Amino acid sequence: MASITLKNLKKVYDNQVLAVSDFSMEIQDQEFIVLVGPSGCGKSTILRMIAGLEEISGGELYIGRQKMNDVPPRDRDIAMVFQNYALYPHMTAYKNMAFGLENRKLPKEQIDAKVREAARILDIEDLLDRKPKAMSGGQRQRVALGRAMVREPAVFLLDEPLSNLDAKLRTSMRSEIIKLHQRLGTTFVYVTHDQIEAMTMGDRIVVMKDGVIQQIGTPAEVYHRPANLFVAGFIGTPPMNFLPAVLEEDAAGYCLRLGGSALSISAAGSPLSQECLARYRGCRITLGIRPDQLTLGEEGLPAQVDVAEALGGETYLYLECCGVRLTAKLPGTVTMPPGATVHIQIPPQQLHFFDQESGRNLLCPSAASAAAVISEPPSELLAEPQSPGPKKRSLLAKAKAFARTAHREKTTD
Ligand code: ADP
Numbered sequence: 001m002a003s004i005t006l007k008n009l010k011k012v013y014d015n016q017v018l019a020v021s022d023f024s025m026e027i028q029d030q031e032f033i034v035l036v037g038p039s040g041c042g043k044s045t046i047l048r049m050i051a052g053l054e055e056i057s058g059g060e061l062y063i064g065r066q067k068m069n070d071v072p073p074r075d076r077d078i079a080m081v082f083q084n085y086a087l088y089p090h091m092t093a094y095k096n097m098a099f100g101l102e103n104r105k106l107p108k109e110q111i112d113a114k115v116r117e118a119a120r121i122l123d124i125e126d127l128l129d130r131k132p133k134a135m136s137g138g139q140r141q142r143v144a145l146g147r148a149m150v151r152e153p154a155v156f157l158l159d160e161p162l163s164n165l166d167a168k169l170r171t172s173m174r175s176e177i178i179k180l181h182q183r184l185g186t187t188f189v190y191v192t193h194d195q196i197e198a199m200t201m202g203d204r205i206v207v208m209k210d211g212v213i214q215q216i217g218t219p220a221e222v223y224h225r226p227a228n229l230f231v232a233g234f235i236g237t238p239p240m241n242f243l244p245a246v247l248e249e250d251a252a253g254y255c256l257r258l259g260g261s262a263l264s265i266s267a268a269g270s271p272l273s274q275e276c277l278a279r280y281r282g283c284r285i286t287l288g289i290r291p292d293q294l295t296l297g298e299e300g301l302p303a304q305v306d307v308a309e310a311l312g313g314e315t316y317l318y319l320e321c322c323g324v325r326l327t328a329k330l331p332g333t334v335t336m337p338p339g340a341t342v343h344i345q346i347p348p349q350q351l352h353f354f355d356q357e358s359g360r361n362l363l364c365p366s367a368a369s370a371a372a373v374i375s376e377p378p379s380e381l382l383a384e385p386q387s388p389g390p391k392k393r394s395l396l397a398k399a400k401a402f403a404r405t406a407h408r409e410k411t412t413d
Pocket of ligand 1: 013014015017018019037038039040041042043044045046
């Protein structure tokens with residue numbers, strides 16, 4: 001068990017590709033952290049730097065309180081599970097799991113007990129004599145997890161471990177990995193490009209783009225308060241809708257002008273602060289609304305149905321509205337022919353407001369002072385003894401809260 005501190009981590013590959021830039025965060029002992037983002041955003045590079053498989057170009061990495069920048073992988077007390085399982089093809093499942101322990105010269109009985117215990121937890125006891133080619137993808141991935149488990153590492157690193165599995169198996173393995181994490185009580189760092197995996201598995205999610213952290217938060221925080229347009233569009237299925245609008249003052253307070261229509265945001269009480277309303281008065285902003293927040297009514301914004309996808313329990317309406325495409329997620333009872341005109345209703349309280357230039361979510365509070373903290377995590381944190389006493393836990397919680405706010409602001413200001 002261990003916390004991980006990543007402080008201004010940077011990776012420049014030999015071909016001058018800047019894969020990771022100024023990555024800072026505190027991963028708490030026993031936390032399940034998911035790094036998520038599109039392919040090429042630097043997730044695997046972070047994981048490989050933690051594992052010691054990739055040299056760190058700048059910044060500092062601590063596992064527990066030990067600085068790890070120059071410590072070889074075998075001395076980092078980590079175990080890594082890869083997408084392609086990386087099992088030895090000529091060895092049985094048993095031997096694949098036992099091999100690392102044999103190399104460490106552990107007594108035979110101890111190895112046997114560990115392998116059989118892992119096999120029992122992963123439900124692969126009857127596969128122990130099989131070689132990888134006689135196993136399904138899901139079974140191979142269990143063996144790979146078992147091989148990591150028997151080492152009893154302080155940190156589990158998982159790099160897209162479910163990507164090679166079919167959709168159904170992925171769902172069941174997902175919940176098994178969550179249970180495994182709870183059972184082992186070990187720190188997990190998990191990389192995926194799949195936002196559903198991130199949302200369902202992580203205690204906290206780190207959303208990345210182009211080597212830069214966009215937001216760190218719990219799944220609920222990232223979903224309900226995305227820090228910027230990128231996070232808003234990346235997290236959630238179907239993705240959030242975006243509409244260009246102008247914020248105007250009217251007799252009743254404020255309204256949002258969308259094409260030829262106006263949406264009052266004063267009637268239900270504006271979600272934007274008075275300061276923000278004054279600052280953005282007369283400005284173009286981008287509105288965001290989740291597809292499941294849209295409803296149809298007698299009145300509202302006129303929109304044309306492009307396609308209606310009836311999925312049984314729900315219907316997705318793809319609409320043309322104010323010159324942009326919108327998706328509405330409606331009950332399965334809704335049917336609409338293409339070309340039909342409908343009126344969509346947008347509840348002002350469910351709107352997200354983004355600065356058009358920076359993409360920043362205007363509902364996220366500004367905390368410039370907190371941003372400074374991230375480049376200098378509390379020094380006591382790194383000097384604390386290994387045993388997780390209440391003081392350490394409170395410091396970690398403090399650092400975590402700072403990191404979360406700081407990153408949110410740092411990337412959106
Ligand atoms: P992800 O895991 O998010 O898909 P990676 O961490 O694998 O992203 O890669 C981040 C960036 O670094 C990409 O632009 C990728 O092409 C580049 N990259 C990864 N590995 C190497 C390497 N060994 N040499 C050069 N560039 C690399």
